[in-house]
Amino acid sequence: YKVLITLIDKTKPKSYRDPIWLRSAYLEEGRSMADIATEFDITPAAVYQWLTKHDISTRKRGER
Secondary structure, three states, X not given: OOOOOOOOOOOOOOHHHOHHHHHHHXXXXXXXXXXXXXXXXXXXXXXXXXXXXXOOOOOOOOOO
């Protein structure tokens, strides 16, 4: 058997919840939801939820 363990740094600030940081990263820097999600060990769907919660318009799929 093989057991995989993933360690998550819970001390890392959750910047993706901050509307100013998220707007800057997504709209101004052009980062993708997947890229932001990878940085914080969350899913792109979670990033999408925070974008919609903060009324940040999302791009169409594949658009930069």
